[in-house]
Amino acid sequence: MYKKTEELSFLDASKINKTHASDNPDKIYFASSANIDPLTHFLKANYSLITKQSLQVEMSVEFGSLKQGLITGLNTNDAILLLFPWDILEILNWRQGISKIPENYVELVNENIELINKNGFKKIIYFSFPIPPSILSKEHRHKVNIELLKFAASINADILYEGFSLQNYLLTGCPFKNSYLDLAAKEIISRLLNIHHEPKKLIVTDLDNTLWNGILGEDGINGIKSDNQATGFIHFLYQTYLKELSRRGILLAICSKNDEDLVLKALESEKNLMKVDDFVFISASYERKSKQIRQIAKGLNLGLESFIFIDDNPIEINEVKIEIPEVSCFQFINNSDEMINVFLAIEELCKTENVTSEDLSRTKIYKNMNQNSSLKKSEFKNIFEYLKSLDMELKINDRSFKNNERAIQLINKTNQFNMNGIRKDSEEIEQIISDGGKLLTGDLIDCNGSHGEVIAALITKDLKLESFVMSCRVFQRELEYIFLKEILERFYSNLTVSYEETERNSPFKLFLDSLNLPTVIKLKTIQSYKPEINSLFKVKCNL
Amino acid sequence: MNDETKNKINEIFITLLDLEQSAAQDLESLSTENYPKWDSIITVNLIIALESELGIEIDADDYEDMNSYLSVIETINKYLK
Numbered sequence: 001m002y003k004k005t006e007e008l009s010f011l012d013a014s015k016i017n018k019t020h021a022s023d024n025p026d027k028i029y030f031a032s033s034a035n036i037d038p039l040t041h042f043l044k045a046n047y048s049l050i051t052k053q054s055l056q057v058e059m060s061v062e063f064g065s066l067k068q069g070l071i072t073g074l075n076t077n078d079a080i081l082l083l084f085p086w087d088i089l090e091i092l093n094w095r096q097g098i099s100k101i102p103e104n105y106v107e108l109v110n111e112n113i114e115l116i117n118k119n120g121f122k123k124i125i126y127f128s129f130p131i132p133p134s135i136l137s138k139e140h141r142h143k144v145n146i147e148l149l150k151f152a153a154s155i156n157a158d159i160l161y162e163g164f165s166l167q168n169y170l171l172t173g174c175p176f177k178n179s180y181l182d183l184a185a186k187e188i189i190s191r192l193l194n195i196h197h198e199p200k201k202l203i204v205t206d207l208d209n210t211l212w213n214g215i216l217g218e219d220g221i222n223g224i225k226s227d228n229q230a231t232g233f234i235h236f237l238y239q240t241y242l243k244e245l246s247r248r249g250i251l252l253a254i255c256s257k258n259d260e261d262l263v264l265k266a267l268e269s270e271k272n273l274m275k276v277d278d279f280v281f282i283s284a285s286y287e288r289k290s291k292q293i294r295q296i297a298k299g300l301n302l303g304l305e306s307f308i309f310i311d312d313n314p315i316e317i318n319e320v321k322i323e324i325p326e327v328s329c330f331q332f333i334n335n336s337d338e339m340i341n342v343f344l345a346i347e348e349l350c351k352t353e354n355v356t357s358e359d360l361s362r363t364k365i366y367k368n369m370n371q372n373s374s375l376k377k378s379e380f381k382n383i384f385e386y387l388k389s390l391d392m393e394l395k396i397n398d399r400s401f402k403n404n405e406r407a408i409q410l411i412n413k414t415n416q417f418n419m420n421g422i423r424k425d426s427e428e429i430e431q432i433i434s435d436g437g438k439l440l441t442g443d444l445i446d447c448n449g450s451h452g453e454v455i456a457a458l459i460t461k462d463l464k465l466e467s468f469v470m471s472c473r474v475f476q477r478e479l480e481y482i483f484l485k486e487i488l489e490r491f492y493s494n495l496t497v498s499y500e501e502t503e504r505n506s507p508f509k510l511f512l513d514s515l516n517l518p519t520v521i522k523l524k525t526i527q528s529y530k531p532e533i534n535s536l537f538k539v540k541c542n543l
Numbered sequence: 544m545n546d547e548t549k550n551k552i553n554e555i556f557i558t559l560l561d562l563e564q565s566a567a568q569d570l571e572s573l574s575t576e577n578y579p580k581w582d583s584i585i586t587v588n589l590i591i592a593l594e595s596e597l598g599i600e601i602d603a604d605d606y607e608d609m610n611s612y613l614s615v616i617e618t619i620n621k622y623l624k
Contacts, residue, residue, distance in 0.1 A: 010592035011551070014558040037584050038591050167603055172587045178594050 008182045013045035020048040028192065029079040031061040031069065031121065033087050035173030042185035050193060065090065070115050080192060081121040083157060084175060085131050085148050088112050094169060098132045101144060113151050125188060126152035129164040129175060158191055160184070200328065200349045202280075202302055203245065204293055206311035207256040207263065208472075210332040211235060212272065215472055216258055217416045217504045221266050226273065234336045239273040241343060246278060250350050251300070253281040255292045255309070257475070259504065260284040286510050289316050290323035308349060310342075315476045318386045384532060387477060393538040394482055395443040396490075397453070400433045407441045407456040410469050417470040417480065417511070421502035424467060429458060436461030438491065442483045444474055455483050464496045465521075472507075480511055481530045482537045488523045490541065495521050544620055548597065552619065555592045556612065559585050574611030586610070593619065 008016070026047070030036060040057040047055040060079045061069035066087040086093035089109050091101055102108070116124070128149060134141070152159055163180030176184055208215040213231045214224040225232030226239055246252050256263060263284040267276045276282070281299055283292040289311070297304050305326040311317050312332040321329050328349055333339050399407045404426070412423045433439060442455040454474045458467040470480050488495065497519055499512060515521065515529050526533075553567050560573075560580060575581045586609050590601055593615075599622040601609075608614050 010588075010595045011554060011558065035587075038587055041588065171603055171606060174587065178591045181591065 008042065008045055010041070013042050013182070016045040016048050017041070017054075020044075020052070020054040022054040025054040025056040026051070027056045027058055029058045029060045030082060031059070031066070031079040032082040032084075033061065033064060033066040033069070034082065034084060034169070034175050036082060038172070038174050038178075039176060039181055039185060039188075042182045043189060046182070046185045046189045047193075050189065067112060067115065070119055077120050078122050080188070081116070081124045081157075082188070083116075083124055083126045083152065085127075085129055087116075088148055088151055089144075092131045094132055094166060095173075098134060101134050101140075105144065106147065109147065109151055113155060116155055123192060124152075124155055124157035125191065126157035126159045127164070127175070128152070128159055128161050130166075160187055198306065199351060200250070200308050201306035202251040202253060202296075202300070202308070203242065203346070203350075204253045204255045204296060204307055204309045204327075205242065206313070206316065206332070207254060207258060207266075207284075209312040209334065210310060211239065211254075211274065212266075213334075215416075216262055216266055218413065218472060221262075221269050221271070224266065224271070227271065234334065234339055236273065237336075237339075237343075238332070241346075243274065243278065245350055248350075251280045251302075252278055253283065253296050253300075254279050255283045255289055255296065255311075257286050257289070257507070258284045259506065262504075286506050288319060288323075290320050293320060293324060293327065308346060310346070313476075315386075319383050319476070322382055322386065384536075387536050390446040390448075390477075391538075392477065392479075392536060393445040393540065394479065394486065395445065395540045395542055396483070396486055397441045397443065397542045399439045399441050399456075400437070404429070404439055406453045407439055407458075410441070410453070410456045410471065411458065411467045414469040414471065415502070415504040416472050416507045417475070418502065418505045419465060419468040419508055420498055420500040421505055422467065422500070424458070432458060432460055432466060437466070440487055440491075442479070444477070444479055455479060457483070457487065459487075459492070459495065463492055463494065464498060466498065468497075468508075475507065478530065478533050478536055481526055482533045482539065484521065485523065485526045485530075485533065486539050486541070488521070488526070493522065497521060544616070544623055548619075548623065549616075551596050552593070552616065555589065555596060559588055559592065570612045572612070576610075589615070597622070599623070 028043075028047075036059075043057055044055045047053070066083075067090065086096075089101070089105055089112070090096070091099060091105070091108075126149075128145070131141070131144065131148075149159065163176050163184055165175065165177040165180075168177065169175040205211055208217075208224075212224040212226040212235050216224055226235040227233075228236040242252055254263070260282070263282065264276060266272065267274065267279075267282075281296045283296055285292065289309075293304070293307065293309060297307065303326075304324055307324075307327045309317070309320050309327050309329045310332055311320075311329070312334065314331060317329045317331055320327055330342050330346060333342060397403075408424070408426055408429060411429075412425075415421070429439060437458065437460045440457050440459070441453045444451040444454050451471075451474055454471040456467070456469055457465060460466050468484075470483075484495075497512070499508070501509065512518070515525050518525050553570060556562065556570055556573070557564060557566060560578065573581070575586070586606075589609060590606065594600055597619065599619070601618070601622065605618050605621075608618050
């Protein structure tokens with residue numbers, strides 16, 4: 001089975017080539033009018049990584065004109081042809097200067113295509129790189145590009161779009177961007193070894209802001225949207241797509257941090273296209289998602305490598321990637337334009353072999369997959385390292401006397417991470433403060449920008465936590481611990497918890513559990529259960 | 544330039560020119576003139592290696608200065624500032 005290998009630097013590739021060096025290497029013939037010497041280094045390394053054999057790259061057409069090379073009649077039967085626009089129409093060669101494309105260019109193209117066809121290459125990879133400007137109109141230029149693609153498709157070429165560097169091409173004869181060499185080598189090697197992945201069998205989807213817009217535990221069944229209008233539209237598309245995949249035999253499961261009874265109710269509601277019966281497994285709890293996914297795999301007796309996991313929250317995605325690297329993860333993006341690529345990448349992984357066709361749309365998908373490749377590999381060994389890389393900063397604000405609108409809103413709108421669910425209007429809060437209490441909030445900032453005021457605590461004069469709430473957008477970041485630790489350190493020696501179970505606040509219960517259910521929280525409590533948080537946050541106090 | 548960067552550059556030279564590890568201290572005298580194996584293909588690979596290992600992009604104007612070990616070090620120093 002084909003696994004995408006890690007991106008290689010030049011020295012990585014050298015090391016691999018050195019360890020695999022052998023007297024009896026496999027040989028592959030390449031034909032190309034370009035100088036592909038810099039590429040061979042990466043071709044060899046990526047070949048060895050997959051096959052564990054060494055590779056010798058032989059050139060059957062050297063740097064120059066492809067036409068010339070082909071006419072002089074080299075044996076190219078076993079060769080892989082790396083084809084560029086200027087091989088199909090020579091006037092498009094940047095190295096020859098920029099001149100007018102002749103009216104009869106189609107004839108010239110035909111000649112070359114015939115020549116290529118006659119030579120019977122084993123495999124052709126066409127790099128649809130930019131062509132030089134000319135006096136042709138924009139529409140006409142576009143037409144030339146399309147013609148070239150059509151010809152490439154007619155000779156069964158695989159088509160790649162990215163990685164052109166004019167500078168490299170002019171200076172060295174190698175048309176690839178240096179940073180693209182490794183990727184180009186991977187694309188070529190994977191095609192050449194005809195490697196196909198096993199199609200995926202099951203999609204595990206998140207619910208809130210993924211299957212629907214909104215957060216079930218906060219917005220309620222009537223607040224979530226997945227109908228074909230406005231903010232629900234992309235989720236409507238997602239649901240119809242999941243249903244289509246299900247019709248084709250892909251299994252569907254839910255993995256959500258939610259209350260199961262509420263999830264079942266939401267799935268029964270008229271508003272959702274997808275129903276309970278569409279899913280083979282519904283996992284709704286506040287366990288870590290990696291754990292939930294393992295339970296699904298066990299429950300269905302399926303291998304985790306056949307799983308796709310889709311979630312809108314990058315923290316959850318990374319947690320799963322770190323714990324179960326064999327699961328393919330995709331982030332649901334609330335921007336429909338970007339979601340197109342995610343849909344196409346999922347399609348690529350779910351497609352069964354007999355549907356495979358080497359057509360234009362396929363290469364488009366490959367292209368899109370590459371753009372998403374940052375989603376595929378996780379550079380972090382554990383969730384702590386990942387959180388650390390976020391460069392999180394907590395800014396503590398005293399909102400006792402002014403600018404308290406957001407704090408009041410948090411206390412009155414939050415359901416899940418809410419100590420007691422008790423709503424308080426501004427008069428009640430002002431009363432507590434004039435009696436000597438405090439209203440504190442925290443802003444979270446990370447490498448992606450500011451999340452705004454997302455956590456709040458209302459504390460009475462006699463050191464009772466009256467309200468303690470946090471937005472569900474920032475779950476899983478240990479923010480609740482550092483916030484509490486900082487206010488204990490700065491203002492109070494201990495705080496009494498007034499926890500009350502509500503229908504929706506099990507996330508808060510988990511937080512208390514993790515501290516061994518204290519009724520009074522001391523600085524020591526947090527330090528002993530969560531010693532690592534100090535290194536995750538920079539803290540600023542705005543008082 | 545710190546030691547780590549310098550070691551990386553040395554390693555690139557050793558790899559590309561197929562030198563012994565022990566040659567590291569003799570690198571300073573290397574140039575295209577006194578080391579025939581260092582041809583234009585090696586220079587292209589050298590630029591690729593330096594760019595990918597050090598995370599820099601070398602200007603075309605600097606390509607022709609990449610003809611001796613010492614001038615490579617000097618050129619790279621410009622990019623590390």
